[in-house]
Amino acid sequence: MTPRVRRYAEEAGTPIGLTADQVLAKVGPRQGAYQFLPHPAGNARRAVMLRLRGDGFTVSQIGRWFGIDASTVSYWTRGCGRRR
Numbered sequence: 001m002t003p004r005v006r007r008y009a010e011e012a013g014t015p016i017g018l019t020a021d022q023v024l025a026k027v028g029p030r031q032g033a034y035q036f037l038p039h040p041a042g043n044a045r046r047a048v049m050l051r052l053r054g055d056g057f058t059v060s061q062i063g064r065w066f067g068i069d070a071s072t073v074s075y076w077t078r079g080c081g082r083r084r
Contacts, residue, residue, distance in 0.1 A: 001065050008051050012044035023048060026067035046076050053077040 001024075009020035023044045039045075045066065052062050059073040066073070 004055070005048070005052065005065050008048045009044070012047045013041065016040065016044060018044060024066065049073055049077050 005024070006020050009023040013020060013023040018041055023041045025041070049062055049066070052065075053059070053073075059070040059077070062073045062077075063070040
């Protein structure tokens with residue numbers, strides 16, 4: 001993980017009271033009534049992914065840093081990054 005990823009996570013999490021580690025933490029499956037509630041760090045995670053994608057990082061790299069599949073990163077960053 002690069003220092004840029006941690007800095008972006010810190011910048012995205014600070015306004016909502018989350019640390020960089022909380023923004024970057026992998027979220028497991030949620031159970032019961034909680035499974036339909038959005039994760040508190042969801043918007044911050046997406047903002048970091050969008051910034052990294054805009055900086056030219058690949059979906060595979062971003063997926064490794066967040067502990068998720070590259071197709072998930074592609075879904076959340078669709079329309080951002082380099083165009084072919």
